[in-house]
Structures are given as C-alpha cells and as structure tokens.
Amino acid sequence: xxxxxxxxxxxxxxxxxxxxxxxxxxxxxxxxxxxxxxxxxxxxxxxxxxxxxxxxxxxxxxxxxxxxxxxxxxxxxxxxxxxxxxxxxxxxxxxxxxxxxxxxxxxxxxxxxxxxxxxxxxxxxxxxxxxxxxxxxxxxxxxxxxxxxxxxxxxxxxxxxxxxxxxxxxxxxxxxxxxxxxxxxxxxxxxxxxxxxxxxxxxxxxxxxxxxxxxxxxxxxxxxxxxxxxxxxxxxxxxxxxxxxxxxxxxxxxxxxxxxxxxxxxxxxxxxxxxxxxxxxxxxxxxxxxxxxxxxxxxxxxxxxxxxxxxxxxxxxxxxxxxxxxxxxxxxxxxxxxxxxxxxxxxxxxxxxxxxxxxxxxxxxxxxxxxxxxxxxxxxxxxxxxxxxxxxxxxxxxxxxxxxxxxxxxxxxxxxxxxxxxxxxxxxxxxxxxxxxxxxxxxxxxxxxxxxxxxxxxxxxxxxxxxxxxxxxxxxxxxxxxxxxxxxxxxxxxxxxxxxxxxxxxxxxxxxxxxxxxxxxxxxxxxxxxxxxxxxxxxxxxxxxxxxxxxxxxxxxxxxxxxxxxxxxxxxxxxxxxxxxxxxxxxxxxxxxxxxxxxxxxxxxxxxxxxxxxxxxxxxxxxxxxxxxxxxxxxxxxxxxxxxxxxxxxxxxxxxxxxxxxxxxxxxxxxxxxxxxxxxxxxxxxxxxxxxxxxxxxxxxxxxxxxxxxxxxxxxxxxxxxxxxxxxxxxxxxxxxxxxxxxxxxxxxxxxxxxxxxxxxxxxxxxxxxxxxxxxxxxxxxxxxxxxxxxxxxxxxxxxxxxxxxxxxxxxxxxxxxxxxxxx
RNA sequence: GCCUGGGUGGCGGAAUGGUAUACGCGCGAGUCUCAAAAACUCGUGACCUUUAAAGUCUUGAGAGUUCGAGUCUCUCCCCAGGCACCA
Numbered sequence: 001x002x003x004x005x006x007x008x009x010x011x012x013x014x015x016x017x018x019x020x021x022x023x024x025x026x027x028x029x030x031x032x033x034x035x036x037x038x039x040x041x042x043x044x045x046x047x048x049x050x051x052x053x054x055x056x057x058x059x060x061x062x063x064x065x066x067x068x069x070x071x072x073x074x075x076x077x078x079x080x081x082x083x084x085x086x087x088x089x090x091x092x093x094x095x096x097x098x099x100x101x102x103x104x105x106x107x108x109x110x111x112x113x114x115x116x117x118x119x120x121x122x123x124x125x126x127x128x129x130x131x132x133x134x135x136x137x138x139x140x141x142x143x144x145x146x147x148x149x150x151x152x153x154x155x156x157x158x159x160x161x162x163x164x165x166x167x168x169x170x171x172x173x174x175x176x177x178x179x180x181x182x183x184x185x186x187x188x189x190x191x192x193x194x195x196x197x198x199x200x201x202x203x204x205x206x207x208x209x210x211x212x213x214x215x216x217x218x219x220x221x222x223x224x225x226x227x228x229x230x231x232x233x234x235x236x237x238x239x240x241x242x243x244x245x246x247x248x249x250x251x252x253x254x255x256x257x258x259x260x261x262x263x264x265x266x267x268x269x270x271x272x273x274x275x276x277x278x279x280x281x282x283x284x285x286x287x288x289x290x291x292x293x294x295x296x297x298x299x300x301x302x303x304x305x306x307x308x309x310x311x312x313x314x315x316x317x318x319x320x321x322x323x324x325x326x327x328x329x330x331x332x333x334x335x336x337x338x339x340x341x342x343x344x345x346x347x348x349x350x351x352x353x354x355x356x357x358x359x360x361x362x363x364x365x366x367x368x369x370x371x372x373x374x375x376x377x378x379x380x381x382x383x384x385x386x387x388x389x390x391x392x393x394x395x396x397x398x399x400x401x402x403x404x405x406x407x408x409x410x411x412x413x414x415x416x417x418x419x420x421x422x423x424x425x426x427x428x429x430x431x432x433x434x435x436x437x438x439x440x441x442x443x444x445x446x447x448x449x450x451x452x453x454x455x456x457x458x459x460x461x462x463x464x465x466x467x468x469x470x471x472x473x474x475x476x477x478x479x480x481x482x483x484x485x486x487x488x489x490x491x492x493x494x495x496x497x498x499x500x501x502x503x504x505x506x507x508x509x510x511x512x513x514x515x516x517x518x519x520x521x522x523x524x525x526x527x528x529x530x531x532x533x534x535x536x537x538x539x540x541x542x543x544x545x546x547x548x549x550x551x552x553x554x555x556x557x558x559x560x561x562x563x564x565x566x567x568x569x570x571x572x573x574x575x576x577x578x579x580x581x582x583x584x585x586x587x588x589x590x591x592x593x594x595x596x597x598x599x600x601x602x603x604x605x606x607x608x609x610x611x612x613x614x615x616x617x618x619x620x621x622x623x624x625x626x627x628x629x630x631x632x633x634x635x636x637x638x639x640x641x642x643x644x645x646x647x648x649x650x651x652x653x654x655x656x657x658x659x660x661x662x663x664x665x666x667x668x669x670x671x672x673x674x675x676x677x678x679x680x681x682x683x684x685x686x687x688x689x690x691x692x693x694x695x696x697x698x699x700x701x702x703x704x705x706x707x708x709x710x711x712x713x714x715x716x717x718x719x720x721x722x723x724x725x726x727x728x729x730x731x732x733x734x735x736x737x738x739x740x741x742x743x744x745x746x747x748x749x750x751x752x753x754x755x756x757x758x759x760x761x762x763x764x765x766x767x768x769x770x771x772x773x774x775x776x777x778x779x780x781x782x783x784x785x786x787x788x789x790x791x792x793x794x795x796x797x798x799x800x801x802x803x804x805x806x807x808x809x810x811x812x813x814x815x816x817x818x819x820x821x822x823x824x
Numbered sequence: 825g826c827c828u829g830g831g832u833g834g835c836g837g838a839a840u841g842g843u844a845u846a847c848g849c850g851c852g853a854g855u856c857u858c859a860a861a862a863a864c865u866c867g868u869g870a871c872c873u874u875u876a877a878a879g880u881c882u883u884g885a886g887a888g889u890u891c892g893a894g895u896c897u898c899u900c901c902c903c904a905g906g907c908a909c910c911a
Contacts, residue, residue, distance in 0.1 A: 137908080208828085208906060289909075318909075635829090637836075640849070643849045700847055772890085
C-alpha cells in the first residue's frame with residue numbers, strides 16, 4: 001500500500017511494511033527473475049492531512065506535498081528499499097488525476113454516481129462531509145478524532161450498494177484462476193495459497209468486510225395501518241415470533257416520511273421526531289440503552305391473527321437497518337422487552353422453553369429470552385419447534401397468504417463521495433441551465449481532462465458546507481461542453497480514496513518520465529485520448545501484471561480503501577477496462593510498531609522513534625534487520641532500543657569471522673554443508689510466510705555454527721550465504737559478495753539447494769523415548785539412522801537408556817532419522 | 825453480546841503430533857585493560873542439591889485422544905483488535 005507522505009517523514013511503521021515488501025521483492029527477483037517482479041511505489045498525496053498541514057504552515061499544498069514525498073523517497077532510498085522508481089507517481093500529478101477524473105466519469109456514465117440531498121456525516125473540525133466508513137464506531141472522524149454530526153447537504157453519492165452482493169460473494173473467489181494467466185505465471189510462486197478457497201487475506205479483514213456489507217436474509221411482514229393510508233412493513237429474521245407482536249415501532253425517519261406523505265401526527269409525536277432527528281451521532285450513541293418513544297395513536301392489524309396493536313415511534317429503531325420498522329415482541333427480544341417494560345406495554349410468550357425456570361420467568365413477564373423451544377399461542381403452528389419446522393412452515397404460510405415476502409437487506413450504505421475541501425481532485429462536472437440533466441449536470445469530455453485544481457492563496461474550508469473552490473469565480477464560471485453556453489463548475493472535490501481506488505492499475509504502465517508526453521501525443525491526435533491510451537497502452541500492461549499477487553499494508557483500511565478499491569475494480573471489469581474482479585489476491589497486514597512504553601507513538605507523548613536516527617546510529621542494514629527480527633511481522637510490537645544492538649553485533653561478527661584464519665577455504669565442513677541446505681529453505685519459508693524473524697534467526701544460527709572451532713566455508717558457499725543475507729542486509733551482503741565474486745549480489749540467482757555440493761556430516765542424532773518420555777539421544781551413522789533394527793540395537797546398548805527399559809518392549813515406534821519410541 | 829487473533833523463561837519470541845524454551849535482548853562470571861567501554865569465552869526455565877551427576881516439574885486452568893500434546897478435541901479463564909440498540 002502506497003503511503004500518505006506527511007511532513008513528518010517516514011515512520012518506523014512504514015519501515016516495517018516497506019522492508020517486508022523489499023525483502024519479498026528481492027527474493028522473487030533472485031528466485032524467478034528480475035523481469036517477473038514489479039515492486040512499485042507512489043504517493044497518496046491528496047486529502048485532509050496535507051491540506052491541514054499546509055494551512056497551518058501558511059503554504060500551498062502544491063509546493064508542500066512534493067517536498068514531503070521527495071523526503072519520503074530519500075528516506076526509503078537510504079534504507080536500500082529497491083522499489084522500481086521508474087513507475088513512481090503522486091495522485092496529485094495532473095496527468096495522474098486526469099485518469100482519476102476519467103474513471104469517475106465512467107462511473108458517472110454507468111449511472112453509479114447520483115446527486116442527493118441527504119443528511120450526511122459532517123466533521124466540524126475538517127469542515128467537510130465524510131463517508132460512513134470514515135466515521136469510527138465511537139462516532140468520531142477517523143482522520144482527526146473529532147465527534148461528527150449530521151448535516152443536510154446535496155452530495156455526490158456512489159452506488160456501492162449495487163455491488164453489495166458481489167463484494168460479499170467475491171471474497172470467496174477462487175484465486176487460483178489468476179495464477180497462470182499472465183506471461184509471468186510460470187514463475188509465480190503460489191506456495192501457501194494452493195487449494196485455498198477465496199481471497200488469501202487475513203481472516204479478520206475478510207470478516208470485517210462481511211460484517212460491514214452485513215447481508216441479512218429475512219421476511220418483510222406487512223402490517224396495514226388502520227387510521228391512515230400506510231403500511232407498516234417490518235423486516236425480521238425472527239418471524240416465528242410474529243404471534244407475540246404486541247406493538248410496532250417505527251424509526252423517527254420513517255415517521256417523518258409518513259408525515260410528509262400526509263399523516264397529521266399529534267403534537268408530541270412531531271416534537272419527538274424533530275428532536276430525535278437533530279441528535280448528533282455522538283448523542284445517539286451516548287443514549288444507547290435508555291430507550292425513549294412516543295405512542296403515535298395509530299394502530300396496525302397483525303395479519304396472522306387479526307390483533308390490533310399500537311404503533312410507537314422510538315429512536316432505538318434505526319432507519320438504515322431493514323425497513324426502519326420493527327415488530328415489538330417483548331417476550332423474546334431484549335430491546336423490545338426494555339421498551340415494553342418502560343411504557344407498560346403487554347407481553348405475550350409464544351415460545352416455550354425446556355428449562356422450567358426460564359420458561360416461568362418469561363411467562364411472568366420478568367425476562368425476555370431468545371432460544372430454541374416449542375411454539376405456543378401461535379395458532380396452528382403451536383407445538384412445532386420454533387427454529388425448525390415452525391419457522392419454516394410459518395414462512396411458507398405467510399408468503400402464501402400474501403402477508404410477507406423474502407427480503408435480503410444489507411448494512412452497506414451508498415458512498416458519499418463529495419468533499420467540501422480544496423485539496424482533492426475536482427469533480428469533472430458542470431451545471432448548465434440549458435442542456436443539463438434533471439440536476440442540471442453536464443459531464444466534461446475526456447479531452448478536457450485533467451480539470452486542474454486552480455492555485456489559490458486562500459483555500460480554508462467554510463462552516464456552511466460550501467467548497468472553497470466556489471469562491472473562485474474565474475474558475476467556477478466556464479462554458480458548457482455541450483452547448484458552449486455559460487455554465488458553472490461543480491465545486492466539491494473527491495475524497496482522497498479516489499486516487500487510491502485505482503493506483504495499482506497505473507503502476508504497470510506508468511512511466512515517471514514518459515507518460516505525460518505520451519498523453520500529450522494522444523491528445524493531439526484523438527478526441528478520446530484517454531480511452532485510446534487505455535486500450536493501446538494501459539490495458540495490455542495491466543493484463544500482464546495484475547491482479548496483484550501480494551499486497552502488504554495496515555489493517556486500518558479493512559473497510560475503507562480495501563472495500564472502495566474492490567468496488568471500482570468490479571465496475572471496471574463490467575466496463576471492460578480490466579479483465580479481473582479482484583485487485584489483491586494475497587493481502588498481509590502488518591502489526592503496529594508501538595513506542596517503547598507500549599503506547600502508540602505520537603509527537604505529543606514524545607515517544608516517537610525516527611528511522612533517520614536509527615540509520616544514522618546503527619546503519620540501514622541493522623535497522624532493517626531489527627525491524628524484521630523484532631517479532632512476527634503481522635503482530636503489534638513495542639520498540640526495544642536495546643535489542644537493535646544484536647543486529648549490529650551479528651553483522652559485525654560476519655566480517656570478523658570471515659577475516660579469521662581458516663574460516664574461508666576450499667572446502668566446506670560437512671556440518672555446514674547440511675546446515676546451508678536447511679538454511680536456504682528456512683529463509684525461503686520465512687519470506688513466503690512473512691515470518692521474517694525466523695529467516696533471520698536461521699542466518700544467525702548458521703553464522704554461530706560457522707564460528708565454531710574448525711568450521712570452514714568454501715568461497716562458493718560464502719557467496720550463497722551472501723545471497724540469503726542480501727534480502728535483509730543488502731549493503732553488508734554486497735561487501736561479503738565482493739570479497740570473492742564480481743558484480744552485484746542482488747542480480748544473482750537464488751541458490752538451488754539440490755546443487756549444494758559437499759560431504760555432509762555422517763552422524764545423525766536420534767531421540768529415544770521410553771513410554772513417551774525422553775530418555776536419551778544416540779548418535780548413529782546416517783545410513784543406519786533410517787533402519788529401525790539398527791537404531792534399536794544401539795539404543796538398547798546405551799547405559800542411560802537401558803536402565804529405563806525394565807521388562808519386555810511391547811511396541812516400538814520409529815521415525816526414520818529422527819526418533820525411536822519404546823513402549824514397555 | 826457476537827466475530828477474529830492470542831496466552832510458552834526476566835523480556836521479544838522459536839517449534840510439519842516426535843529432543844519445548846531455537847535466535848536475539850537482558851543478566852552473571854571470566855579474558856583483555858592502570859581502569860572502563862567495546863570485543864571475546866562460558867553460564868543463564870523452576871524445584872531438589874554445597875557442587876556435579878541423576879531426577880522431578882513446566883507452554884493460562886481443567887479434562888480427553890495418543891506410545892508421545894505447546895501443537896488435536898471438549899469445558900472454562902484472561903488479554904488484544906474489530907463489530908454491535910443489526911430487529
């Protein structure tokens with residue numbers, strides 16, 4: 001995942017992610033060939049943090065942002081991160097965002113972007129509307145931590161809900177279909193992913209996406225309202241309790257809708273609804289648990305038994321869950337129980353439980369209970385099992401009778417896409433009174449892209465929800481692309497997710513030196529420059545490289561970037577712009593690097609570790625090694641400034657050992673031949689499973705063995721070791737390589753284990769157990785170690801073991817070359 | 825409440841059902857030095873024991889499967905992250 005280049009520079013957390021990327025890239029280049037690897041880097045540079053920092057510094061982001069990413073790049077290079085810099089770009093480059101705008105227009109033309117005046121999440125500090133995904137569960141804005149509110153504003157919204165089902169179902173995409181598609185497929189290593197169903201992503205992130213999409217299958221049951229022309233359609237997964245409905249609750253939003261459709265509600269209902277709708281997200285969250293509501297005076301008829309029950313309005317019913325109307329079944333739902341108890345509404349038990357105590361308390365109206373039991377008070381269904389036959393038969397019957405129908409609901413809401421801020425891609429739409437659509441909108445044509453962001457001296461956001469761009473008359477006033485008359489530009493900008501929704505599609509064909517020029521030539525010769533460019537240049541490169549085999553980054557994007565990018569890719573697939581439905585086949589999420597005190601690193605706590613200082617003090621190799629060694633890569637871990645000295649010592653020891661008399665020679669000692677073979681596999685295994693700490697431990701063990709008295713390494717094998725080391729410590733490895741060989745170690749092929757020649761150690765240690773307990777170790781020749789009778793003979797002759805073998809050996813278990821277990 | 829990870833020495837952690845505590849940090853002793861640092865060597869889970877040998881115990885708790893369990897099964901406890909008035 002490309003970083004957001006803040007003014008503070010690289011964080012040690014970035015170093016952890018990008019070193020891992022680098023280690024893997026270096027490994028694959030050696031293993032499968034330089035031309036099989038694309039390991040690019042770019043800058044996600046639009047958006048709030050950069051803009052806020054620029055405002056604070058009284059500068060313009062256009063000059064500040066390039067300065068920031070130049071610094072990031074310098075830091076990355078000082079860490080020997082071997083990205084393919086020829087493909088570098090920033091999302092803020094006009095040539096880049098011409099494509100972002102073009103892709104936006106593609107979505108627009110497909111009818112997936114609509115304008116609506118809706119109450120949206122509003123951050124009062126950043127003074128902009130934000131998406132649902134950007135509001136944390138405590139109601140604060142994920143960027144700045146400010147409590148958000150609601151604001152009614154006309155917004156551009158993306159219909160991500162149209163793709164809800166595919167976003168959910170494709171999590172189970174068989175990714176093996178993608179291995180084997182590209183030209184480089186023969187070389188792609190899919191170890192660890194074979195036979196896997198679904199995206200090879202961390203379980204937790206898959207689960208978070210499933211929860212966020214929140215598919216629910218249930219019944220919509222229609223309760224006709226007696227007093228006015230409305231139907232209360234309640235959605236439920238627990239329709240088997242429908243005979244227990246003693247009231248209906250509607251959300252304030254639903255009440256408002258009914259009022260707008262002609263219901264003249266009582267004064268207290270109107271004020272309750274007004275009041276609730278004004279509550280901020282924060283307030284509503286604080287009030288969870290204390291339920292309030294008002295009797296509307298309306299009643300509905302329960303279709304299943306003709307019972308008339310009252311309709312209440314209460315804000316514990318959420319408008320965006322199901323239909324915004326729920327059945328009140330206080331005997332079998334905790335929330336309904338609380339509400340009914342508070343307002344003295346009746347309770348009817350419709351499920352009887354096995355546990356007498358629970359059953360009695362439900363019958364007495366003392367508690368609610370949800371669980372499997374037998375239906376009672378449920379007409380012809382009484383006596384059937386509540387979650388089995390009863391549930392099934394009741395559904396069939398209600399549908400047959402026309403009381404209910406199946407309905408699948410999703411938690412996912414459409415994506416609010418406009419931002420009332422300056423530092424984002426301008427939305428390429430204009431308003432023309434003459435030829436606009438129902439909203440007055442005309443899209444720009446692609447030869448007019450990029451629509452560049454004007455440079456402004458003052459671009460502070462406003463409290464009114466007006467974009468800063470709206471203050472720039474000269475920019476806002478334009479001509480209509482259709483009729484040529486006077487038109488006004490859209491002044492909202494895109495969220496910073498826009499650029500990151502497709503950047504991975506740009507890497508394969510982007511050239512930091514050539515793309516701008518090529519686009520110019522396309523513009524000169526074609527009315528559809530971007531479309532033609534995509535077809536002729538971008539698409540073939542995308543076909544060759546994507547989807548991405550490995551995607552490494554932080555878990556904080558689980559339902560933000562990772563959801564949005566999947567959505568766009570699916571749309572692009574439908575538009576024929578790409579040929580795949582999932583952008584990232586294998587995702588790995590890095591653990592956080594915490595400060596030494598175990599807290600999050602932050603300027604205000606003064607506990608930040610700066611990678612530049614580490615490089616200066618210990619060197620880039622030791623810094624990289626330490627970050628890869630400090631713990632399992634996917635796990636959060638606190639920085640330990642003492643422990644990095646271990647890496648410095650290790651790198652130093654390699655050099656001093658090499659200089660010692662007799663350590664490098666013509667032949668490798670038998671012990672080291674065997675160890676080198678396992679080391680190659682161990683390093684490889686650690687890299688492919690992101691267990692870099694074990695790879696490094698292996699390298700250390702090998703050096704420890706080499707340092708033992710009498711152990712010699714042949715020049716050839718020392719070179720092999722240098723190759724392994726080069727993944728983690730490229731500079732030290734190159735020094736080592738250069739002592740005996742020409743060229744650059746990173747250009748070499750990965751060692752082939754089967755070609756490691758030399759005599760291996762002859763003696764093998766076999767563990768001996770008696771009745772399952774370890775009782776000794778015997779050394780036998782490697783040939784004999786594979787033969788049970790030979791090992792048993794030696795073991796039983798061993799004094800230490802013999803004394804535990806009292807009586808007859810009833811059974812032996814033998815693992816060739818490893819273990820002998822005797823059962824007495 | 826639900827979901828997903830975890831729980832192993834003083835610390836970070838390692839271990840296809842087969843020698844638990846690899847590797848590193850720290851700590852202790854020693855070598856070198858006038859001295860210190862660095863470097864190097866040795867030691868370092870607990871108990872018993874003057875020491876050693878030998879032994880016993882030990883991977884959150886308890887049970888089970890197995891010749892053999894950190895690893896598999898069940899019950900429970902705790903920690904971290906995510907979701908949640910989701911009907």
